[in-house]
Amino acid sequence: MRKQDNLKPGTGKHDMAWNEPGGNGGDKDPWGTNRGKRGNQGPPDLDEVFKDLQKKFGGLFGGKGGGRSGSGSASSGGGLGIGLVIAVLLLFWIATGFYKIEEAERGVVFRFGEHVSTTQKGLHWHLPIPIERVEKVDVTKVYTIPLNSTMLTQDENIVDIHGTVQYQIDDAEKYLFNVRHPEISLAQVTESALRQSIGRSxxxxxxxxxxxxxxxQVKGIIQEIVNNYQTGLNIFKV
Structure with missing residues (x-):
């Protein structure tokens, strides 16, 4: 005899113990899971997981990782550029401290207005301005001051004096420190010395x-006066 299969009419399914009719439309397996629901879930998408993590950590640090990296590179590049500009300016400032003194000159170095040294012929360097400055003084040049005046002699006659006074700078330091207006001062001293000599003749x-x-006589008087005032001048000729 043919064994009759237990088939549900119109379904083609075997009537197993776990395939109970009225099971809310879902077939159950021996593991107690619902096959319909399992088929709809599937494994999680890894790309979505990483994106979620990136968003969370990005929010903690104030932005996305890529944005922070780009900003850091730009900031680093800007700092390097500023440092390079400062270095170039510093080198230029240092280079301005070099100066050359000729054989006929003396270089008087002042630091914040106070004399610190006097340099001779050659190439030298000083702390650039505003810390130090150098005044170059020509100690071989002959300077000339014209003199025109009317004077009274011993016998009360009037004479017109037309002449010149020639001088050199003998001490650059004294000249810069003690003489404010050398031509005016020397002209006054010369006129005073001439009046003294002519008034006796x-x-x-x-x-x-x-x-x-x-x-x-006048040359000697002038030299004595300028020496007393430490002007650093040498009267060359009257």
Whole structure:
């Protein structure tokens, strides 16, 4: 005899113990799971998981990882550029401290207005401004001051004096420190010395053989006065 299968009419399914009719439309397996629901879930998408993690950690640090990296690179590049500019400016500032003194010159170095040294011929370096500055003084040049005045002799005659005073800078330090207006001061001293000498002489002596002697006397008087005031000047000729 043919064994009759227990089939549900119109389904083609075997009527197993776990396939109970009225099971809310879902077939149950021996493991107690619902096959319909399992088929709809599937494994989680790894890309979505990583994206979620990235969003969470990005929120903690104030932005996305990529944005922070780009900002850091730009900031680093900007700092390097500023540092390079500062270095170039510093080198240029240091280079401005080099100076050259010629053979006829003296270099008087001041630091914040106070004299610190005097340099001779050659290439030198000083702390750049505003810390130090250098005044170059020519100690071989002959300077000339014109003198025109009217004076009274011992015998009360009036003579017109037309001449010049020539001088050199003998001490650059004293000249810069102690002489404010050398031409004006020296002209006044010369005129005073001339009045003193001519006032003791008669007119005939002044306009004849006394001219040379008076010039020597005046030169000596002027030199004594400028030495007393430590002007650093040397009277060359009157």
């Amino acid at each position: 008669k007119m005939d002596y002044v306009i004849t053989e006394g001219r040379g002697e008076i010039a020597i």
